[in-house]
Amino acid sequence: MTPGDVVEILSGDHVGHLGVVLDLHPNGLVGVACGTGTAGRDDTHYVIRARERFGLRMGLPKDTYFYQSRGIAWAKPDQFKSTERTAPPDVVRELRKLHGLV
Numbered sequence: 001m002t003p004g005d006v007v008e009i010l011s012g013d014h015v016g017h018l019g020v021v022l023d024l025h026p027n028g029l030v031g032v033a034c035g036t037g038t039a040g041r042d043d044t045h046y047v048i049r050a051r052e053r054f055g056l057r058m059g060l061p062k063d064t065y066f067y068q069s070r071g072i073a074w075a076k077p078d079q080f081k082s083t084e085r086t087a088p089p090d091v092v093r094e095l096r097k098l099h100g101l102v
Contacts, residue, residue, distance in 0.1 A: 001030055004092045006058050007080035009034060014073060018064060019080070020087045022072060022096055031072045032080060033095045035064035044068040046094050059085050068098050 001007070005021040014034040023031035035048070045067045050060040087095075096102050 001077050001080065001082065004086045004089070006083045006085040006087055007032060008083060009073065009079070010081055011075065011079045012073060018058075018060065018083070019073065020058075020066075020092065020095055021080075022092065022099065022101055025074065028076065029074045030077050030080060031074050031101075033066050033099060034070050034073050035060075035066050036070070037062045037064060039063065039065055044098065046091075046098050048091060054088050054091050057085070058087055058091075059083060066095055066098060072099050072101075 001021055003021050007019050009017050009019050017034055019032035019034045021030055022033050045065050048055050048064050050062050
C-alpha cells in the first residue's frame with residue numbers, strides 16, 4: 001500500500017466507503033482520507049466528480065466528498081482493501097493539503 005492508492009474501508013464508521021491513502025506511519029499504520037457520497041455540509045471539503053477525469057480514473061460510482069472534519073482514518077493495512085486503482089497526484093496533493101499534511 002502506497003500514498004495515492006484508492007482503497008475500500010473494511011472497518012469502523014466508514015465501512016464500504018472509498019478512501020485515498022495519504023500517509024504511511026513508521027508504526028505500520030496507514031492514513032486514509034475517507035470519502036462519502038453525501039453532499040451539502042458547510043465544512044471545508046474537496047470533491048471529486050464521478051463523471052470527470054479524476055473520478056473516472058479512480059472508478060468512483062458517484063461524486064465523492066472528502067471533508068476536513070472527517071479527518072484521516074489511521075488503521076492497520078488489513079482494514080483496507082485495495083481497489084487496484086490510484087488517485088492522480090493532483091488529488092493526493094489536494095487531500096494532503098485539506099488534512100494539513102503538507
